[in-house]
Amino acid sequence: MSKTTSTDVLVIGGGLSGCMAAINAANHGAKVTILEKSHIERSGAAGTGNDHFWHWNPDIHPKLGWTIADMVRDISFDGEYGKTKGGYIDQELCEIVAAGTMEAVNNLESWGVQFKYDEIFPWNLQYEVPKGEKKYRIVPQFQSEWDTLNYDGRDLKKRLTEQCVKRRVKIFNRMAATGLLTKDRQIVGATGVDMRTGEFHVFKAKVVIMATGMDQSRLFTAPSGNWFNAQSPPTITGDGEAMAIRAGAEVFILQAGKTTNAGFQYMKNLVRSSGAATTCYPAGRYVNSEGETMIKHPAVREPLRKKRENVETSIREGKTPFYLDFTDAKEEEIAYAEWSYGNEGLCWVILEIMKDLGLDFRKDAFELALEPTGRLTDGFLALWINTECSSNVPGLFACSPVQFAGEVAAPTAAVLGWRSGEKAAKYSKEMEEHELDEKQIEAEKIRTTSPLKNTDGFTWQEVNLELNNIMEKYKRYVAGFNPSGIKDEISVTGIKTCLEQLEKLVASKMKAKDPHELVRCNEVINLIDVAKLMIRAAIEPEQYENSIWFLGKIVDNKPIFRKIPIKIKYPSKEAA
Ligand SMILES: Cc1cc2nc3c(=O)[nH]c(=O)nc-3n(C[C@H](O)[C@H](O)[C@H](O)COP(=O)(O)OP(=O)(O)OC[C@H]3O[C@@H](n4cnc5c(N)ncnc54)[C@H](O)[C@@H]3O)c2cc1C
Incomplete structure (x- = not known):
């Protein structure tokens, strides 16, 4: 018998949105539990500030x-x-x-x-x-x-943790949720694996809020070439999306694309720190290798598309690399930017590294990572919710990952988290506790813990690497050869082959030598489940129509797709 915990509202993911959801669900009188793969004080995209x-x-x-x-x-x-x-x-x-x-x-x-x-x-x-x-x-x-x-x-996450504790939210740190439990399609809880002990846990809940973050890190090759040197936390691996897809939830799907401009936002080799954008305000120009200003400030309403023409010209003329340059800024402007650096992401690490290397914004310019024009962008999917933050599966609410509701940034996560907490708490009051299906639990336990018992098989790294190879091929078939939506025989055959390769990959035996590796194995399986739906959708021609949300779900092992028009309440004034 697995260890079982009962709660009204179960929040999966204790990042910014998940903490906000938990706090507000507790404010509305619910008994709340959070499952967090890491530790909520420093977990998620906001964990480093x-x-x-x-x-x-x-x-x-x-x-x-x-x-x-x-x-x-x-x-x-x-x-x-x-x-x-x-x-x-x-x-x-x-x-x-x-x-x-x-x-x-x-x-x-x-x-x-x-x-x-x-x-x-x-x-x-x-x-x-x-x-x-x-x-x-x-x-x-x-x-x-x-x-x-x-x-x-x-210390945003520390303050949120204090509020969760104050409201007696039960927090399971190092608990990686693995699957949703259902009874007659209704969500009745979830399962998890303790990342330190490998113990399998059952969580009985009247309602679940998915808050595992807006990312499928490690699905594609990381731009830095290293999975763990990435802007987003590399452990936000589409777990929520995969759990939801397996439970029949509908997701919106966005296919891989191709950029038309060169881009840069990160300092070279330090992608976890986005300090080359808003954070360097009011100083910090982008200059080319001749010291000519390309962009006066990268995130401040400059008509970036127009400026990019300068950038493209510089690239054509070989005036690269580009640099972030504060050297002409006033002392008080630099001091202000340094204060921002101290709070943002891992930018404080940049300041430390600069100290060690004797570098200073006042005298040194910093090389930027340059993304070439025509770069293939990753595909993406996320849960589809209504304005009540609820999905198509009864009892499954979500605040992140969900469809785009603003810039993918802290305010969106904070507000949707808050709202989903209130809505889920109210929903839980109307619900009776359901009995759990022991067979379902046993099957999930075997599925998610078997790599620990295997002495032979592939490591998570081997499977993850092969997944990246397949997904890079998928990107080329979807966006690399032709403009999206123009389907030639080679691309369609290529995409179908990717799907076959994924089916083989998911069936391959994996081994884990400790609970930590076990969680990594489960992450890779989740990424493959996400990839399968993304690639199945890529074969559908309607996927590429403009002004639609393309939605998909798996019912009885079969994908079902539909498209709905994007509702426009506030049309563009500029276009008018
Ligand atoms: C370096 C950096 C700097 C940023 N700076 C800003 C900024 O200044 N302003 C701004 O507006 N936005 C900023 N953002 C974006 C902002 O931080 C995020 O949009 C926001 O934190 C997202 O919150 P979330 O709850 O959606 O996801 P996350 O904070 O990523 O939380 C998801 C949580 O789910 C957990 N989880 C995942 N899978 C499981 C599982 N299977 N079981 C249990 N738990 C799981 C993760 O460990 C994580 O804690 C920044 C992002 C980064 C990466």
């Missing part, structure tokens, strides 16, 4: 003539971010996110995250407050109005 948070502020933005509708329009179409999305945003969810950002900031502030300061600077938005009141440090980012708060977000 965030330094900026976009928001819509009812005290500031209406005075600037900027409404929530304007913000949604910006994020979907008209702002610098929107222009890259071309309307591929769920505007209903985006509106909810935009409207909820202020509450998120107020909550985080009340829990000890510092957002307001005695001193603001000339490059921050200047606005009036009653005498003696502190102010936000607001900077411009991708939207048409100044909306981004610079803040002390290094």
Whole structure:
């Protein structure tokens, strides 16, 4: 008999969204449990800190003539971010996110995250407050109005952990959820493997919130060439997506694509730190090897697409590499950027490395990783939810991974997490506890723990590497040879071969010498399940139509696809 824990609301993933979900579910009277593969104090994309948070502020933005509708329009179409999305945003969810950002900031502030300061600077938005009141440090980012708060977000996850503990949320750290338990299609709980002991656990729940993050790290070859040197945590491996797909949940699917511009956002060899974008504000130009300015500031409403023409010209003329250059900035601007670095991702590590190497923003320029034009981008999928944060499977809610509801960044995760917590808690009150299906549990135990017993078989690294090889081939067939959607015989045959190779790969015997490796094995199996649905979808011609969400699910082992139009509540003003 496996160790069993009962709860009302089970949150899978204790990252930013998962903690917000747990806190609010507890606020609404539910008994809450979190399963976290790592340790919630430092887990997930926000684990190493965030330094900026976009928001819509009812005290500031209406005075600037900027409404929530304007913000949604910006994020979907008209702002610098929107222009890259071309309307591929769920505007209903985006509106909810935009409207909820202020509450998120107020909550985080009340829990000890510092957002307001005695001193603001000339490059921050200047606005009036009653005498003696502190102010936000607001900077411009991708939207048409100044909306981004610079803040002390290094210990964001620590503050969230304290709030979970305060509300007696039961936290299982180092517990990797492996599968969802169902009874007559209704979610009744989940299973997990303890990453330290290898023990298999059962969690009985009235409702589950999926909060395992918006990434399928290690599905494709990492741009750095090393799985663990990546922008996103390399352990966000599509577990939530795979668990949901196996339980019959519908996901939206985005195929691999091809870039039309050169790109750079990261310092060379330090991709975990995105310090070459918003974080270096107000200083930090991008220059070419001749010292000519390419982009004055990378994340500040500059018409990036226009500037990219300069970049492409420099590349053609061989004026590479490109550098992040602070050397002409004022001392107080550099000091401000360094404060941001201290809070953002692993940028504080850059500062430490700089100290060790005797480097200084005041005198040294830093080489940027240059992504060439025509780079093939990865495919992606995520759960499809409605505005109640619920999926098509009764009892399965989600806040991350879900369809695009704004920039894939902290505000979206925080607001959807908060909302899903409330909705799930209310749902749990209407539900009776269901009996679990022992046969289902036993099958899941065998499926997820057998590599520990195997003395022969492949290691997780071997299978992961082969998966990468297959997925790189898939990318070339989908986006490399032809414009997407034009299907020649070679590409269709190639994609079908990729699928056959995945079927063989998933059947290969794996071995794990300890519980840690066991979890890595399960991650790879999850990635393969995600890949299979992505590749099956790639064969469907409707996949490539514009202005649609392409949705898929697995029912009785068969894929079922459908397309739905992207609803546009706030059309582009620019296009009109
Ligand atoms: C370096 C870096 C800097 C960033 N800076 C900013 C910023 O300044 N501003 C901003 O707005 N955004 C920023 N972001 C983005 C922002 O941090 C993320 O969008 C946000 O943290 C996502 O939260 P999430 O809950 O969706 O996912 P995550 O925080 O990634 O959480 C997912 C959690 O699920 C857990 N998990 C996964 N699988 C399982 C499983 N099987 N069982 C149990 N647990 C599991 C993971 O361990 C993880 O803790 C940054 C991201 C990075 C990587």
